[in-house]
Each structure stands twice: as structure tokens, then as C-alpha cells.
Amino acid sequence: MLPFRMKTFLLTLLGVLSLHLARAQKQYDVLDWKANVSLNTALIQQMHQQYAGRRTALSQALASEAGVRAYRDSARARFRRVLGPMPAKTPLKATVTGTLARDGYRIEKVIYESTPRHRVTANLYLPAGAPGKLPGVLLFCGHEAESKATESYQKTAILFAQHGFVVFVIDPISQGERYQLVDAAGQPLTRGGTTEHTLLNSESALLGTGSVADELWDNVRGLDYLLTRPEVDAARIGALGNSGGATQTAYFIGFDERVKVASLCSYVATGERVLELTGASDGCVMVPGLGAARLDVADWPLMFAPQPLQILAGRFDFVDYNIIQDTYAELQQAYQRLGQPEKVSLFTYDDGHGISQPKREAAVQWFRRWLYNDNQPVAEGALATLKPEELWCTKTGQVATAFKDEVLLPRRNLAVAAELARQRKKNGPPQDLPAAIRRQLGLPAQLDAPVTVEWKGEASAKDNITLRKLIIRREGQVPLPALLALPAGEAPVSKVVLWLPEQGKRRLADSTALLHSYLRQNYAVLLADLRGLGETTDPEALNDKKFYNAEYRNALLALHLGQPLLGQRVVDVFMVLGFIGQEPRLKAAPVEVYATGRAALVAAHAAVLTPRLSRVWLGPGALTSFQQILAQPTARDWYSLVLPGVLRHYDLPDLTAALGPQRLLTTANP
Known part of the structure; x- marks a missing residue:
């Protein structure tokens, strides 16, 4: 048994270390509200908007026999669809x-x-x-x-x-x-x-x-x-x-x-x-x-x-x-x-x-x-x-x-x-892959809508690297937190390196050797948390483990709304590009994106939709075909990547072919 004083000392030390770790993680947070429920809050608001339309239609229908019959028949048809x-x-x-x-x-x-x-x-x-x-x-x-x-x-x-x-x-x-x-x-x-x-x-x-x-x-x-x-x-x-x-x-x-x-x-x-x-x-x-x-x-x-x-x-x-x-x-x-x-x-x-x-x-x-x-x-x-x-x-x-x-x-x-794959092979590459992607992802008509930026101060990483905190906003979208590191001086940068780690921006913020290597080459580095990732990750306690998905409630609610999470995160990438396009030191530079985990498919889809992403690097373990989900049905977190009916139109190798080896990289290290 440890003496009482030693126990007290160890407990105090553990408390101090835990507090230090929490502060170290918090220093890279940008949003000054309870950010981990932001995505769910936004989805719930969209759901209420959709159902407000339903309530209005039902109220009008209940005013007459013809209205009730029309509403009933319409509901049946929509259900079948x-x-x-x-x-x-x-x-x-x-x-x-x-x-x-x-x-x-x-x-x-x-x-x-x-x-x-x-x-x-x-x-x-x-x-x-x-x-x-x-x-x-x-x-x-x-x-x-x-x-x-x-x-x-x-x-x-x-x-x-x-x-x-x-x-x-x-x-x-x-x-x-x-x-x-x-x-x-x-x-x-x-x-x-x-x-x-x-x-x-x-x-x-x-x-x-x-x-x-x-x-x-x-x-x-x-x-x-x-x-x-x-x-x-x-x-x-x-x-x-x-x-x-x-x-x-x-x-x-x-x-x-x-x-x-x-x-x-x-x-x-x-x-x-x-x-x-x-x-x-x-x-x-x-x-x-x-x-x-x-x-x-x-x-x-x-x-x-x-x-x-x-x-x-x-x-x-x-x-x-x-x-x-x-x-x-x-x-x-x-x-x-x-x-x-x-x-x-x-x-x-x-x-x-x-x-x-x-x-x-x-x-x-x-x-x-x-x-x-x-x-x-x-x-x-x-x-x-x-x-x-x-x-x-x-x-x-x-x-x-x-x-x-x-x-x-x-x-x-x-x-x-397998039969759908044979049909796609027989028919050849999708004639309009970007249009198919837009439909499957439920994307808005205007992906390049204006954004605004709110600067939130600085976070000092190790080795004298300064990370500027910013929130990228677009009307009707979840605010996107990011960190920006710029090389010294005021001259335009040679390249913008956009990092989208599944674990969030803090995963790279302490990688000072990597950040220094970019800055020495006159590259800007932008670390961004796509909605539901990083500091906006949904609380674990609010997602029942029996559903095998860390963000089940948001993934399913997004699908319910007809706006899959994968598509919503593609919108986030375009919000980031909107910010880059309006910053004097960044707007003329090519943009390379490095993405891991759930963010990898987001980056690949976004790159097919815009040449603004000059190159895309997908981290180890990135999904290479939606058929992997079918082959491993008990693996976790697949719902985050689900696009209803996607295999009737395209699979991920179609994205790979569209991007080509010059734009799509899958090497172990960037």
C-alpha cells in the first residue's frame, strides 16, 4: 500500500497533467460555444423547416375531403419513391x-x-x-x-x-x-x-x-x-x-x-x-x-x-x-x-x-x-x-x-x-460524373456562394510557429473552424496546403517539423475541421454503440434530410476554397489537399467537382470502393460514408480515373 502522502501527491500530479493536456488541446479550438453539438443543432433546424412545410400542407388538406384524398395519395406516391x-x-x-x-x-x-x-x-x-x-x-x-x-x-x-x-x-x-x-x-x-x-x-x-x-x-x-x-x-x-x-x-x-x-x-x-x-x-x-x-x-x-x-x-x-x-x-x-x-x-x-x-x-x-x-x-x-x-x-x-x-x-x-459493376463497365465511364456526384451528394446549386471570415486570435504552437484562428461562415451552413500558418513576409505564397485530418486540426497543429518544412518552401498551411470532425465531433454518449457508428445520429439525420454527411462535408471544402479565393496572399496559389479517414472521400469527391484542388492525397486506409462496405458489413462507421443508390451510378474507381495519377495520390506519406 502507498503511504497517504504519496497517494495524494500522485493524484495531484495526475490532475495537473490532465489539466495541462486539456489546455493543450483547447488552445487549438476556435469556436467559443459548445461546438460539439453544432452539427446536430443545424440538422435539427433543417428537419424542423422540412416538417413545417409538411404541417402546412396537412393543415390545408384537412380543410376538405378532396384535400385529404389528395394528401393521402401524394403521401403514398412519395413513400413508394x-x-x-x-x-x-x-x-x-x-x-x-x-x-x-x-x-x-x-x-x-x-x-x-x-x-x-x-x-x-x-x-x-x-x-x-x-x-x-x-x-x-x-x-x-x-x-x-x-x-x-x-x-x-x-x-x-x-x-x-x-x-x-x-x-x-x-x-x-x-x-x-x-x-x-x-x-x-x-x-x-x-x-x-x-x-x-x-x-x-x-x-x-x-x-x-x-x-x-x-x-x-x-x-x-x-x-x-x-x-x-x-x-x-x-x-x-x-x-x-x-x-x-x-x-x-x-x-x-x-x-x-x-x-x-x-x-x-x-x-x-x-x-x-x-x-x-x-x-x-x-x-x-x-x-x-x-x-x-x-x-x-x-x-x-x-x-x-x-x-x-x-x-x-x-x-x-x-x-x-x-x-x-x-x-x-x-x-x-x-x-x-x-x-x-x-x-x-x-x-x-x-x-x-x-x-x-x-x-x-x-x-x-x-x-x-x-x-x-x-x-x-x-x-x-x-x-x-x-x-x-x-x-x-x-x-x-x-x-x-x-x-x-x-x-x-x-x-x-x-x-x-457485382451486377451493377458489370453494367457500369459495359456502359463505360459516367458521361457526366460531376452531375452524378451532385445528385448523389444532395449538393446545393451554388457551391461557390460567398463566405465571410471571422478572425479569432492566435494559437502558438511549438518552435515559434503561429497559427491564426479563423471561422469560415456561409449563410445556411455550419461554421467551419480552421487554423492558418503563413510564411514570413507579405508576398503571395507558392502553394496552399489544406489538411483535413479525420481526427481534426489539432492532430497536425503540433507537428512542428512538418509545418516548418511547408513554411520554408513558402507554402501556407490551412488546417480545417469539417463539420462533425475535430472540435465539432458529436459527443460519444449521444450515439448508441449498438449502431456501430460514432456519429450515428447525425449521419442518419443527414440521410433523412436527403443531404448525406459526405455531401455536407464537400460543401465545407468549397467554403474553405471560398476563403482561399478571397485572401490576397493565397488566392493565386495552387491548392493541395491532404485528407485522412472519413475526410478522404470528401476530398476525392470535391476534387472531381473543381480543378481548384490541384492535387489530392488520400491517407492510408482510405476507402477505394463502396463495395468494401458490402464486403465488411460489421465494420464501424460506414454510415458516415453512405450515399443512397450510389452504386447504380458510380463507384470510387470512377473518381480515381477522373482525377488521374497526376492529381490523385495515395502514397503512405505526403
Whole structure:
């Protein structure tokens, strides 16, 4: 044991060293406010602006029946547009792998192919001895790992079956028997569920699709299967789900018009509020471009109007009940305008998240009201549930190990990417690569808009190097902090060296030998923090580690707005060029850019758009193809680089070819 005095001395010394380190880092900071939330604040403001337009449009639509119908139809069309292309329908190749006889009903274990060799596992609950055709119900699961075997979902299906419904309970991807990111033994490579959804969504986005579209298509084909059953009345189809299953239900009723009645339990009523308070949800919820399309979570129930729709809510759910009430009021107005106010209902119980017994009873009563013309109360008795393995449709409990030819989504994505690469090679280089880049990055029309500069004093680095602090501003953009080192004298410089380190400008500020070598050659050195990097890095605590991305909430919000982070950072480069172009000592000099990590692709894209960047050096480890993301789906921080649908238009080798070896350098050292 150390003596007390020695302990005190060591603790004091550590405190002094920590304070010194903090001050050393702070001396290179430029922004004099809480800069680490600047990017998120700006994104939230843009989101509110987009949704202000939505609220205005909805308010005007609710004034008339024609307005409601036009808004509904427009929302449906916008949803289909942001979803991207859906697959062609192929043979389901459905099989029943087992049957369980239960008291008053039976359960069939069903496997079908939503696309060739991509299998979906599901349980079909059929009432025993019921005469004639019966209504069919799709039950979509929340994020529970057990999926269709979750106790509350089993009880929901049983209660519906006891009251005359054929119920189809489908395993979503990444849950139940359908994990997609697995090792050779079929074990999940991640924590599963929401993490898998998110990682799959990031790679699929490069192809112009995503986890929402994949789940939706599985469910569309699930209804196709349900309608092949002789027990089912195709004119009486319903859908319901809880939590993430409610989101699936909402997307489904906004897409597939075969559904006649629906119920949403524990459904988030407004994406705008969630994005502001807690950040982006997982990949089975997030669709790039929804904000740009002015679509909010409340729009999917509206897309279903005036079909019978029930909202099931828990007063003490973490889902904001006040917002649920506001959304329900909008739905009431819409249904009133459509002349069918009785077809929308809110059932509230004093409990929390989930489809509890009172909510199950209310759901069955709602479906019987509209599909049986019977509005009698429903009472749930004692219901016997089964263990997950008893409900398995596969022998192993996972499609990944049960079928050697199973096409898991990572495999599918690689195959699609390879086909797109063949098509691009056949078609030759993009005819107008800069135009394609502008579209994919969501860039503003005027990249060279004026900038202003605010000088913020000096930071003294080692060896008598003076770094001038500055903020580069452009209207509507996040302020950009930078440090500038100039050679002695007043003469124009021979070259401007722009450093864009992923870790931020302080990464190079103490590299005095490198800075001196530049200054001796009459070069100016500009160290800049692109938005979300350096001193504007988003707080780690505000980005859930399960999403495998250090800036997840900002990356997803940017995609939601239709303005990927990669594109926003390209705007930052043009802001820097705007500053250089108006400084007397700098404006005539060639500009070389050195970029690492996430900033590397920013520099490469910017260089294709402007000859002002005479040469570009990309640091070690820079991405060389977007297909690397598909090949390494469990690597971290890919979402920062995602451009939706980019591989349908170009890949990074196209940028390399456009720049040529004289302008693009990838050597280990500059």
C-alpha cells in the first residue's frame, strides 16, 4: 500500500497533467460555444423547416375531403419513391414443415421464399373446424429476439384464432430464425435485432434499397402466401403489430391496398419529435430521404384512410402519449372529412409499452367489428404458449444453417453490387460524373456562394510557429473552424496546403517539423475541421454503440434530410476554397489537399467537382470502393460514408480515373 502522502501527491500530479493536456488541446479550438453539438443543432433546424412545410400542407388538406384524398395519395406516391425499386414476384415455394395440434386451433410451420432462396419463417394459426372461409390477419413482430415465439405475440395470435381468424405471424430479418449476419456456425456476429437491421440498412442503401424495403417485401409475399390458403377470405384481410411490428404494419398499410382493417400498438406517432429528442432509430425504421419527401411517421396511418384503423396506446409508454393524442386528433379530422369518423379509434390502457391483455382484447374486438360485423367485448382466458424451439420452422433454428443455398442479405447485396459493376463497365465511364456526384451528394446549386471570415486570435504552437484562428461562415451552413500558418513576409505564397485530418486540426497543429518544412518552401498551411470532425465531433454518449457508428445520429439525420454527411462535408471544402479565393496572399496559389479517414472521400469527391484542388492525397486506409462496405458489413462507421443508390451510378474507381495519377495520390506519406 502507498503511504497517504504519496497517494495524494500522485493524484495531484495526475490532475495537473490532465489539466495541462486539456489546455493543450483547447488552445487549438476556435469556436467559443459548445461546438460539439453544432452539427446536430443545424440538422435539427433543417428537419424542423422540412416538417413545417409538411404541417402546412396537412393543415390545408384537412380543410376538405378532396384535400385529404389528395394528401393521402401524394403521401403514398412519395413513400413508394423513397423506397426505391421493389423486386419482381417469384415463386414462393412455400412448404409446411410441421403442424402442432392445439386446443381449438392448430399451428402450421411455414417457410416461403420472398425472393429466390431468401427464406422467411412464419407460424400460421388456424381455427379448428370453422366452416367456410375466414378472415386472414398478418401479425408483425416487434424487436424481440424470439420474434414470432414471443409470449405476447403467441397470445395475440391464439386469441385471434379463438375468435375466428387465420393468423400469419412472420419472423422479420435479424430475429427469430432469420439472422443474416452470422458466422459459419450460424451464430450472430452482432448483438442481433436492431444492430443487424442498421448494418444491413447501411450497405443496402448503397444499392438503392434498405431494411425497410426488405421487411416490407417479406410481408407482401407473406400476404401472397396467406391468400393461397383455401381457408382465407381474400376480401377480409387485416394487419396489426406492436412496437417495431407496428412500424412494419404502418409501412405495410401505406403500401399494400389489400388490407381492409389495421391496428397499431405502441406506435411512435411522430418521427420529428423522436429525431430531436433521442436521435435516429434502428435500420428497420430509417429510410433515407423521408424528410426531404416531407413524410413523417404520422403519414402512414393517413395513407390508410378511410379504412378501419385502431391505435393501441399505453398511457405510461415511453412513446409520448401527448403526441399520440395529437396524431389521433389529425386522424379524426381526416376520417371526418372522408365521411367515416367511426372507422378510426384510440384505445388507451394504463400500462406501458407492449401489446398487453387489454390491448389484445381491444384489437380482436376491433377486427371482429369490421370483418364479422360483431362488436361484442372480447375476454381473454388462460392461454398456453410454447417454447421458441417448439415453433421453429427449420431443423436448426436458423435459415442460415438449415439451408446450404440460403441467400442471406449480405450475399445478395454483394451479388447485386457485382451486377451493377458489370453494367457500369459495359456502359463505360459516367458521361457526366460531376452531375452524378451532385445528385448523389444532395449538393446545393451554388457551391461557390460567398463566405465571410471571422478572425479569432492566435494559437502558438511549438518552435515559434503561429497559427491564426479563423471561422469560415456561409449563410445556411455550419461554421467551419480552421487554423492558418503563413510564411514570413507579405508576398503571395507558392502553394496552399489544406489538411483535413479525420481526427481534426489539432492532430497536425503540433507537428512542428512538418509545418516548418511547408513554411520554408513558402507554402501556407490551412488546417480545417469539417463539420462533425475535430472540435465539432458529436459527443460519444449521444450515439448508441449498438449502431456501430460514432456519429450515428447525425449521419442518419443527414440521410433523412436527403443531404448525406459526405455531401455536407464537400460543401465545407468549397467554403474553405471560398476563403482561399478571397485572401490576397493565397488566392493565386495552387491548392493541395491532404485528407485522412472519413475526410478522404470528401476530398476525392470535391476534387472531381473543381480543378481548384490541384492535387489530392488520400491517407492510408482510405476507402477505394463502396463495395468494401458490402464486403465488411460489421465494420464501424460506414454510415458516415453512405450515399443512397450510389452504386447504380458510380463507384470510387470512377473518381480515381477522373482525377488521374497526376492529381490523385495515395502514397503512405505526403
